Structures are given as C-alpha cells and as structure tokens.
Amino acid sequence: MALNRTTSGARWRVRPDGPEKVTGKLAYLTDMKHEDQLIGRVLRSPFAHAGIVSIRTDKAKRLPGVHAIVTHADVPGLNRFGIVNPDQPVLCEDRVRYVGDAVAAVAAETADIAERALSLIEVEYIPLTVIDSPELAMSKGAPKLHPGGNVLHRNQYGSGDADEAFARCAHVVEETYDTPRQMHTYMETEGGLFIPEEGGRLTVYSPTQHGYKDRMQLARVLALPEFNIRVVSSPIGGSFGGKDELNVQPYGALLALKSGKPVKMHNSRWESVRAGLKRHPMRITMKTGTDAEGRLLAHRVRIVADTGAYATLGAEVLNFAIEHVTGPYRFPNVDVEGVSVYTNNGVSGEFRGFGGNQAIFALEGQMDRLAERHGIDPWDFRRMNLREPDDPGPFGQEIVRTDGVRQTWTALAEHPLWLGRDHMLSDPDKPWLRVGTGAAFVMHGSGLGFGIPDxxxxxxxxxxxxxxxxxxxxxxxxxxxxxxxxxxxxxxxxxxxxxxxxxxxxxxxxxxxxxxxxxxxxxxxxxxxxxxxxxxxxxxxxxxxxxxxxxxxxxxxxxxxxxxxxxxxxxxxxxxxxxxxxxxxxxxxxxxFPASPTKRVGAHYLYSYSAVAVQVEVNLLTGRTKLLKEFHAVAAGPVVNPQGFLGQIEGGSGMAVGFSLTEDAVMEQGAYLTRNLDTYLIPTWADIGKDIEVLAIEELPEGDEHGPRGVGEIGSVGIAPAIAEAVFRATGKRIVKLPIDPELLQELPDFLGKPAE
The missing domain is CATH 3.30.365.10 (Aldehyde oxidase/xanthine dehydrogenase, molybdopterin binding domain)
Known part of the structure; x- marks a missing residue:
C-alpha cells in the first residue's frame, strides 16, 4: 500500500479525537481543574552534585496560603522511584546528583504563593565534584555517585573469533560516532491533578504511558494498597517515551494527601527541561571488516551511554542498542560490549527508538564506508550481506520468519528517488547549493524482549x-x-x-x-x-x-x-x-507478548523492517542541510489504520530530522545551557520533508498469527544515517557526530573567493 498525504480510499476516515484536538476543545489531563485546588511546586537543586547539610522549612510553613510542605521525612513509604530500578529519590535526603533533583515540594493557594514558599525554604549544600562525562565517571578515583559505583549496567555479546577474522579482512573501517542528548519536546509538559477521596483513596489524573506501573510505584511511595489509588492516564499531549517514568506524580500525591485538598501541578518548559528525561547520549566505536569480495567478516562494537544521575531504563536501552548494532546483516564474527554510566548530567531514559537510533546511525555509517572502500554501490553492498528469511536474530535467537528484509531492500532499489540519485544536479545559478541522496536499513524489535514481564x-x-x-x-x-x-x-x-x-x-x-x-x-x-x-x-x-x-x-x-x-x-x-x-x-x-524461546534477556521475537532513502540540499554558505524528499518502505504486517500508519512514519521522521540536524540539549559541568525552546531548535513544517512517500509492505508468510506490527518507532530510526550519507554524496564529507555541525559543511565556493574582473 503506497501512502502519502494525498492518498484516499474507503479506509480513510475522520479520526475520532481529531476534531476536538485541532479545534482546541479536547481537555488534556493537565487542563483539568478543581474548584478547591491548590497549586503544587517542587524545589529543585541548583547544583549538579552536592551534599545536603540541612533543609529548613519553618519560614515557608508560616507563609499565609501555604497548606502543605513535604521533604524526604514526609514520605511514608519507599523514598525512591523507577519502573525497573528504583534508585531515584522522591525527595533527596543527603545528596543531590543533578540540577533538578527534588528536595522539597509545596502546595499553596496560588502559584505566586507556592513560588514564594519555595524561595523561603532554606537548604544548606556542600558542593561536590561534578562528574560530567561517562569517561570521567569511569576514571580511577572518581567519586562514587551511587553505593554500587558509577556503572549502572554492562552487557556484551559475541560469536565466532573476531580477532582471527580481522586478521583475514581485506578492508577494515574503524570509526567513532557520537549522538546527542535529545529532548522529547512534547507540547503538554508534565503535570496533573491529584484528588484525595473518601476512605483514604487517591485519584491521579496525570499523563503516563503505563497507568498500572504508576499505580504500583505510587503505592510503594505512599505506603498504600494499590487498589486505593486510581490512575487516569489518557488523553495525553505527547510522550514519545518521556512520560513512561514517574515525573510529578509523587509530589502531587504526597501534597494532596498531606493537605487533604486537590493539588494541581504543571511544569513550565524550563522545569520540563531540567527535570525531564532525555535520549541517552552515546559514543559508539565500531570496527568492521570484509573479505576481498565485500562479505562482512568481523564486527567489533564498544558503546558508552550516559544515563545521567539515575537509572530509569538505562540498562534496558543499552541492551536494545547492543542487540541492534548488527542490524539486518550477517556477521559471522561479532564482539560487542556496552556500558551505561551514571554521571551528574540530566537523567536519560526511554525515547522513541529506545537505543536503536544511536545504534543504527553508527552501523549504517559503517556500511556506507565499507561500500566506498570496495567501490560497490552502497545498496548493493547491503544486499550482499543481508540476513536470509530463515536466519536467527542478532543474538542467535529464534525469531518470527518474514521476508521483510528482501522486500524492503527491493522496494528501495526500484524506487525513482534511488534510481535517479546520480542524476541530481545542483542549480547552475546557485553553485553553493549541493544535492545528495542517501539510504539506510532498519531492523527493529517489537515488545520488551525475552525475560521482561510483557x-x-x-x-x-x-x-x-x-x-x-x-x-x-x-x-x-x-x-x-x-x-x-x-x-x-x-x-x-x-x-x-x-x-x-x-x-x-x-x-x-x-x-x-x-x-x-x-x-x-x-x-x-x-x-x-x-x-x-x-x-x-x-x-x-x-x-x-x-x-x-x-x-x-x-x-x-x-x-x-x-x-x-x-x-x-x-x-x-x-x-x-x-x-x-x-x-x-x-x-x-x-x-x-510473544517472546523468543531462545533464553537471552532482552532478545526480541518480532521484528519490523524499513528501508529509507532521502534527498537533501546542503547550502555551502551556511552549512545548513535541508531535507527535500523521503521514501520509506516498511514491512510491518497488515495496515490497520492507513492514516495512523502514515502519521507515525511522518512523525517519527520529523523527530529524527531534529536528532540529525538541530537538536542537542547542551550541558556544561552538569548544568543545562539549553533552558527553553528558543535555543533548542526542533524542526518545523519548513524543515521537514514535504515530499514523503511511504510504502507499506503488508504481506506476511502463510500461517503467521502475529498480525500487524507497531510502527511507532521505526520511522524515527533510519533517517539520521540516510541524511549523513546524503550529505556525504553532496559534499564529500563524512558525518560522525549528531546533530550535524553546519561549520563542518561550510565552504567558500571558488567563484566567491576570486576577485572581480
């Protein structure tokens, strides 16, 4: 099924929640109000790393209009949260580990009173050494950020003998790739309404991707039975993974129960920036070798991920990246290791693509470089090395068989955008504009993976x-x-x-x-x-x-x-x-959720496949890259909702454009230099491709009982490496760091450098 913005057909219909959303009538959870509500605010640390000597709230408590103040001493249950690894304090006791760590919370009759109360809370800190990079965190003698040290998680995977295989390689490419700290930038920032009910119950209206997990965590924090907590978690104004963990919920719940009144909380954008989750920045070093014909022989990968101050889902994101650094290719000899490291930077967590974006950017970069070494067309080089339908998964695990790899490869190979890649000439009247085309392959696991309750x-x-x-x-x-x-x-x-x-x-x-x-x-x-x-x-x-x-x-x-x-x-x-x-x-x-019978934690059973081609224009005067055209071939089973399918691919692609070209939540010494959306450039309609075509490959093998696969993430994964290759085709410059630095691409064309005749 070919999908684009002009596609029409019987299955295209008005989205049930569409009219209210586009007219602004829909009441999101953070739009809710209660006639008797208080306003909640959180006092957050201004230090990236400091000891807490004392917290004094007496002055704030005496302020008229203040109904409740809570510190760690007021948490009746577990003073920690985190879906898998509850290591983040609800309210810090003796130490803060990032700018934004919560120290106290207040509920007052107005926002102004609440802010004034925060200013009256006196916290005495002792600044400590700031660990602002994974490398520093792992260095000898670095201060421990957690009792177990500064390493959250290590994982590795290997097969064959990589050292012996590299010795036999005709060509070896070794490169290090860096990816940014990306923000989710959902329009609805974190917040909610928290209402104490009769009989000791609590109703929570707050955006989350998993109401039952929120309920479980809140029950631990509040020392309440889960059935005493009701979580209403929809509709939500965007999440992309960023609201999967608790955010304001513990504070709103504590304040509501202590004050006996409804409490509303809603983060400002700056509050969302400093306290919200980000995509894990990763440094990925890859060494990949081939024989004389171009067959892949060996692949060595080292991943270092910055999980920030607390775990969230850092271990799981690393596991996903490790699984996906071999992608849809046959590697007889593999040596992969990864480490997720605590730092005093902002907290990293779940983000659309879940580590696959970082992994595939590096892997596809290797494929393009090796193809160039061999003088082989990059798409033909991939075909030589693709997995066959009956091959096992990246960990050698049993997976559901489909022909998605071949189908998506063929669809892109036959598409006019790829067929015409060598005939796209720059405008002779504007020689500073260069055009290039690039492509990338994606193999993406669905579900949480083996061994994780799903x-x-x-x-x-x-x-x-x-x-x-x-x-x-x-x-x-x-x-x-x-x-x-x-x-x-x-x-x-x-x-x-x-x-x-x-x-x-x-x-x-x-x-x-x-x-x-x-x-x-x-x-x-x-x-x-x-x-x-x-x-x-x-x-x-x-x-x-x-x-x-x-x-x-x-x-x-x-x-x-x-x-x-x-x-x-x-x-x-x-x-x-x-x-x-x-x-x-x-x-x-x-x-x-269906899981592979091969028992390796995190190994996936269902995979979707995508081939992506893009055309870009690079302005050599400004160094800026503009996306012109996109083609996505996606093999994810039957299409249930054509509009939704197209919307997910387009939306994921737009987010990936930011990941590739403009978005980076810059930090220095553990402090955000990026504080708002005025300096954090998310793509607008003017920046994303207007010409987007999506080919949905719906066929599944006879007897496949698993039906449609989700496409919420796969559209965001392949764009970055495709853009990087397109930029190379336009300028001859290889990209190893995202977002692409315009200064790297700036050139002074010959005609501008010559004196006038």
Whole structure:
C-alpha cells in the first residue's frame, strides 16, 4: 500500500479525537481543574552534585496560603522511584546528583504563593565534584555517585573469533560516532491533578504511558494498597517515551494527601527541561571488516551511554542498542560490549527508538564506508550481506520468519528517488547549493524482549446502555490508538461507530494490558480482538436468538444491533439485547507478548523492517542541510489504520530530522545551557520533508498469527544515517557526530573567493 498525504480510499476516515484536538476543545489531563485546588511546586537543586547539610522549612510553613510542605521525612513509604530500578529519590535526603533533583515540594493557594514558599525554604549544600562525562565517571578515583559505583549496567555479546577474522579482512573501517542528548519536546509538559477521596483513596489524573506501573510505584511511595489509588492516564499531549517514568506524580500525591485538598501541578518548559528525561547520549566505536569480495567478516562494537544521575531504563536501552548494532546483516564474527554510566548530567531514559537510533546511525555509517572502500554501490553492498528469511536474530535467537528484509531492500532499489540519485544536479545559478541522496536499513524489535514481564490483554462487554465496549489498559498520547482500535472493531465485528464505546487509560475500569510502548499496543489490541471475537459474537447471537425466539443461523451481528441473516433490517437493538440478558455479556483475555524461546534477556521475537532513502540540499554558505524528499518502505504486517500508519512514519521522521540536524540539549559541568525552546531548535513544517512517500509492505508468510506490527518507532530510526550519507554524496564529507555541525559543511565556493574582473 503506497501512502502519502494525498492518498484516499474507503479506509480513510475522520479520526475520532481529531476534531476536538485541532479545534482546541479536547481537555488534556493537565487542563483539568478543581474548584478547591491548590497549586503544587517542587524545589529543585541548583547544583549538579552536592551534599545536603540541612533543609529548613519553618519560614515557608508560616507563609499565609501555604497548606502543605513535604521533604524526604514526609514520605511514608519507599523514598525512591523507577519502573525497573528504583534508585531515584522522591525527595533527596543527603545528596543531590543533578540540577533538578527534588528536595522539597509545596502546595499553596496560588502559584505566586507556592513560588514564594519555595524561595523561603532554606537548604544548606556542600558542593561536590561534578562528574560530567561517562569517561570521567569511569576514571580511577572518581567519586562514587551511587553505593554500587558509577556503572549502572554492562552487557556484551559475541560469536565466532573476531580477532582471527580481522586478521583475514581485506578492508577494515574503524570509526567513532557520537549522538546527542535529545529532548522529547512534547507540547503538554508534565503535570496533573491529584484528588484525595473518601476512605483514604487517591485519584491521579496525570499523563503516563503505563497507568498500572504508576499505580504500583505510587503505592510503594505512599505506603498504600494499590487498589486505593486510581490512575487516569489518557488523553495525553505527547510522550514519545518521556512520560513512561514517574515525573510529578509523587509530589502531587504526597501534597494532596498531606493537605487533604486537590493539588494541581504543571511544569513550565524550563522545569520540563531540567527535570525531564532525555535520549541517552552515546559514543559508539565500531570496527568492521570484509573479505576481498565485500562479505562482512568481523564486527567489533564498544558503546558508552550516559544515563545521567539515575537509572530509569538505562540498562534496558543499552541492551536494545547492543542487540541492534548488527542490524539486518550477517556477521559471522561479532564482539560487542556496552556500558551505561551514571554521571551528574540530566537523567536519560526511554525515547522513541529506545537505543536503536544511536545504534543504527553508527552501523549504517559503517556500511556506507565499507561500500566506498570496495567501490560497490552502497545498496548493493547491503544486499550482499543481508540476513536470509530463515536466519536467527542478532543474538542467535529464534525469531518470527518474514521476508521483510528482501522486500524492503527491493522496494528501495526500484524506487525513482534511488534510481535517479546520480542524476541530481545542483542549480547552475546557485553553485553553493549541493544535492545528495542517501539510504539506510532498519531492523527493529517489537515488545520488551525475552525475560521482561510483557503482559497483554483486553476486554469486550455489552454495557447496560447497549454500547459494545472495547476496554484496554492503554493510553492515547497522539499515536492514534483510539482511531486504530475503532477501525479494528468496525472491520472485525461489522458494527457501526454509534454501537461502540472505547474505554482506555483508567486503572479502575480497564484490565492490565501492559505498557503503551515498544511498538506493542496495536499488535496486542489486534491479538486480543482475535481471541475475544469468537466467544463474544457467539454469546451475543445466542442471547439474541433466545430473546427473539429465532434460530441463531437466521441472525447476524451488524450495525445498530442483531440483524436478519441478509443484514437488511435490525431485529433487536443492542440496548434491547442488554435489557434482555440475565447475566452480563463480558469476555476478557490475558496473554504475554510473544517472546523468543531462545533464553537471552532482552532478545526480541518480532521484528519490523524499513528501508529509507532521502534527498537533501546542503547550502555551502551556511552549512545548513535541508531535507527535500523521503521514501520509506516498511514491512510491518497488515495496515490497520492507513492514516495512523502514515502519521507515525511522518512523525517519527520529523523527530529524527531534529536528532540529525538541530537538536542537542547542551550541558556544561552538569548544568543545562539549553533552558527553553528558543535555543533548542526542533524542526518545523519548513524543515521537514514535504515530499514523503511511504510504502507499506503488508504481506506476511502463510500461517503467521502475529498480525500487524507497531510502527511507532521505526520511522524515527533510519533517517539520521540516510541524511549523513546524503550529505556525504553532496559534499564529500563524512558525518560522525549528531546533530550535524553546519561549520563542518561550510565552504567558500571558488567563484566567491576570486576577485572581480
């Protein structure tokens, strides 16, 4: 299926949440208010690394309008959070480890009073040595940032004998690649409304990608049973991984319970910058060798990731990067090691692509350099070394077989953008503008990987008002989940929009469906409906036949209710059916995300594939690179929602343009030099490619039971290496560091350097 902004067809429809979003009518969670609410604020450390001598709150407590102040002494349960590794203090006790570490929080009647109260809290610090790089953190004698030292996690993978293989190589390329600290820059910054309820319950309205995990963590912090906490987690104004961990939730919850009043919190952009998560900066050194014909023989990789002050999902991101540094290629001899390191920099965490973006930028750079050494077309060089359909995964694990590698390679090889790459001439009237084309390959794992709890499931029910409810524990944060689920229900069940109610993002109402992350939600909703459809429809028809006194075979489920077999008229509305049944019609399913039987933690079972080609224009006067055209061939199974599919690829691509060309949250000595969006340049409509074509390759092998794969991440992964190669084709300059420094590309054309005649 070819998709672009002008594509039309029967499956293209108005997105259910679209009109309210584009008109500004939709109430996001941070838009919520309560008539009796207080305003919450957090006092954060101005130091990247310091000991805490004392925290004095007496003056702030006496300020009129202040209803609650909390420090670490007021945390009733575990004073730590983190989904996997809870090592981040809710409120620091004896030390702060980054600019933004939380020390105290206040709830007051107005924002001004809350800010004034923060200024009255007296904290005495003793500045400590700032560890502002992984290299410094791992140096001999470096101060320990955590009891276990400065290394969060190490991982390695090897096969064959890399040393022996390198000795046999005809060509060896060794390069070091650096990637930036990228911000998620969601439009809705972190926040929420926290309401204490009768009976000691707490209701949390706050953006997150996993309401059940928030509930679990808050229960630990507050020393409450999980059932005493309700988390409403949708709709969300963007996340991209940045709201998967707790952010303001512990402070809002503590303040609400202590004050006995609703508390609203909403971060400013500067608060979001200093306290929010970022993409892991990585330094990746690769040594890759080939034989005389161009076959890959050996691959050695060393990864150093800056996880910042606390763990978050740093270990898991590193594991994903290690898995993906071999990509869709056959390497008989591999030696990969990686380390994720604590520093006093801003906290790194989950981000769209989850370490794959950094890994693929480096890997594809190696492929292009080796192709040049051999004098082989870079796309043909890749074809020589691609995995075959029956090959195992990067760790040697069993994976689900598809022909996605060959299909995407062929699609790009035959596309006009790639076929015309050698005929794109610069404008003779503007010799300072150079045009180039580059391409990249992506193999991207779906789900959390082997050994990591990855539950899935959902529920279908006929409500008392006659609505068929699709109930899932996922969140809508812009990815189009509601639209996708609606389309699946309409197409698979034959009902109408008016018959359906979608229930998501509320721990009091939905089952545990797992996280809305890792390109898994669409796959797991589809699988859930496959499991639920038969039992649900059978029961509906059984009860309908009973109510009508007709045989089941004379009836069918359709728009508006149970219809005659021909579907011509409604025999029984769904409301009438609901009124007639003595026992509620409700079915639920639970199952794990499919995992490889090969037992290696983090190894994936399902992969999607993408081939990306881009055309860029480089201005030699300014050094700026402009993206002109894009082509994405994506093999991810059946397309459920064409608009959503295209939107995910386009959106991921736009984010990757920033990763490639403009975005870097610059830090110096542990302090952000970037404080707002005026100095942090995210791509606008003028910067992203206007000419984007997406080819969705939907075919799966016969017998594949896994259905559509998610595409929320894959569109963001291949753009950077493709742009880097296109820049090389335009200028002859190789890129090893992102974002691309314009000064590297600036040249003085000959005609400008000559005196006038």
């Amino acid at each position: 539950p899935a499931g959902g529920m279908l029910a006929l409500a008392a008002d006659g609505k068929i409810e699709a109930i899932f524990g996922y969140e809508e944060f812009g990815q189009g989940l509601i639209a996708t689920l609606e389309l699946m229900m309409l197409e698979q069940f034959g009902i109408g929009e008016g018959d359906l109610r979608i229930v998501i993002g509320d721990t009091d109402r939905v089952p545990h469906s797992g996280s809305s992350t890792a390109s898994r939600a669409t796959s797991m909703m589809w699988k859930s409906l496959q499991r639920l459809r038969g039992p649900f429809l059978q029961r509906v028809l059984e009860e309908g036949a009973k109510a009508l006194g007709l045989p089941e075979e004379s009836l069918r489920v359709g728009v508006g209710g149970i219809r005659d077999a021909a579907g011509e008229r409604v025999m029984l509305t769904y409301k009438e059916l609901a009124d007639s049944v003595s026992e509620e019609i409700r079915f639920q399913t639970h199952f794990p």
